[in-house]
Amino acid sequence: MRQSFDETTDRSFGSRHVPLIRQAMARQGLDGFLVPHEDEHQNEYLPAANDRLAWATGFTGSAGAAVILKDKAAVFVDGRYTLQVRDQVDAGLFEIRDLVEGGVPAYLETAAGRGAKIGYDPRLHSPDALTHLKAAVAKAGAELTPVNDNPLDEAWGQARPAQPAAPVVPQPLEFSGEDSNAKRARVGAAVGQRGADATVLTAPSSIAWLFNVRGGDVIRSPLPIGQAILAKDGTARLFLDPAKVTQDLPAWLGNQVTLETPADLPGALADLKGQRVVVDPALSSAWYFKALEDAGATVIRADDPCALPRACKNDVEIAGTRRAHIRDGAALTRFLHWVATAGQANPPDEIEAVSKLEAFREATGALKDLSFDTIAGAASNGAIVHYRPTQRLNKRTEQGSLLLVDSGAQYQDGTTDVTRTVAIGEPNPEMRQRFTLVLKGHLALAAIRFPAGTTGSAIDVLARHALWMHGLDYDHGTGHGVGSYLGVHEGPQRIAKAPNTVALRPGMILSNEPGYYKEGGYGIRIENLQVITPAAQIAGGERPMLGFETLTLAPIDRRLIDRDLLSPAERAQLDAYHARVAAEIGPLVEPDVRAWLADVTGPI
Helix, strand or coil, rough: CCCCCCCCCCCCHHHHHHHHHHHHHHHHCCCCCEEEEEEEECCCCCCCHHHHHHHHHHHCCCCCCCEEECCCEEEEEEEHHHHHHHHCCCCCCCEEEEECCCCCCCCCHHHCCCCCCEEEEEEEEECCHHHHHHHHHCCCCCCCCCCCCCHHHHHHHHHCCCCCCEEEEEECCHCCCHHHHHHHHHHHHHHHHHHCCCCEECCHHHHHHCEEEEECCCEECCCCCEEEEECCCCEEEEEHHHHHECCHHHHHHHHHHHHHHHHHHHHHHHHCCCEEEHHHHCCCHHHHHHHHHHHCCCEEEEECCCCHHCCCCCCCHHHHHHHHHHHHHHHHHHHHHHCCHHHHCCCCCCHHHHHHHHHHHHHHCCCEEEEECEEEEEEEHHCCCCCCCCCCCCCCCCCEEEEEEEEEEEEECCEEEEEEEEECCCHHHHHHHHHHHCCCCCCCCHHHCCCCCEEEEHHHHHHHHHHHCCCCCCCCEEEEEEECCCCCEEEEEEEEECCCCCEECCCCCEECCEEEEECCCEEECEEEEEEEEECCCCCCCCCCEEEECCCCCCCCCCCHHHHHCCCCHHHHHHHHHHHHHHHHHHHHHHHHHHHHHHHHCCCC
């Protein structure tokens, strides 16, 4: 469970591994090979055995890609990882390019030679992504060629870690709130309403939610890797490695679920001949589409039918996440007290801060895992949005600096994700101004009421308005969905500038996390999780409005707030939040922490 602070890769990975990949490519007659970050299940956090991009290049970020040609190579990352990729990847071997602006297709248009055979593993690419890649390769006069045997896997050989085989265990009704039979009947009926006979599910979060099970195959997420075929009548075939199947699992699943092995999956797909089958092109690889088409099934491209019902938490799940956030808030408050007292006298380094926070969470006795590796950025490291401290990069906090800590936990009753930025010593006026502008956006998004049908992209501006008015902004989304003892990043809902067609609905949990980042200086982010509440009438209003209930409970550093920049309504809103923190967290912490909490949550 403990977070590792060692480098998992180094810059020599490419020089050692790329020649092996090229040798394997040559044996298959390939002139190039595509290496996406995604694995067979489109996981964000990958099992070690599936982290092919890291093994090939040394880059360990959660989004990226590489192209390895006979005589050159390139690695692609987005703006979050510009500094990290240069630290981890040998720039003499890999050209470093932007993943978003043109990305892999633009590179292939000019880099793939005429007549070249560029290989790809169809298990790792979505059909939509392949459409763009094929068009780019065709412009270059080259050919995109599927492979049965991945040359990177061949090069990795016996050094490749074993596939995870964590036990798959029940998630009891006291936490799930709806039994699997009811879920399968509900989702199966929705599949039938789409004019389909069945759906193929490959996303681990959908498998976990639909069958009320949890696993441990994916780091920081209690997810089992597997596949399922759900028929419109609610019966299902579930494909799991037998090593994961616990003694109690078959009885838990019931007689409407047939347990099978991954080796049985190709035959099961062939059994769908003549049927209409829903598959999500964003979550399932091209391999599934081809297998179904070869079997004579009609593929219906549509969203994973589990995604929306999974996102809309039921009353039991919401009650569970409230408990989890109170428990987690007490642990975080103990940590913030430590930073404010011992940490001011002897400023901690980033690793000390991360370890201390995890120890407070472990002391709850309920921690299952972190929900992601803790981000702790001191001073200039705080300006790196997805920074993770390592032994080599570890920085000590200093007087007059900021410490940004973004962390979360997995409890059986809920998943948490929270960011607090705190001052070490006395902050300067610019830090206080920028922090307050971020706070104004955070408060605006927490307070908004909105009609049914509103999307996250329609309210994103609320979090940015105060920053924009001062010529400032941040380059990440404002809010992501969060699961119920599932992934800390969950769709289909989100709050961001990018267009999103998914309406916000009651029961969805989203983060509220505006920020500001001064390169080379400091980073600021304030993040709470909030759940969408049912529509209610506003006095004098004409339409019922949805709203947000804040789940996260922990003090916000008032030393960083410029009171004069807040309106009376904003000051009242912050005071009400802090009063709630004191009332709900105070009784759970030790007397000295409680006294400190009462002081830092007083009226501003």
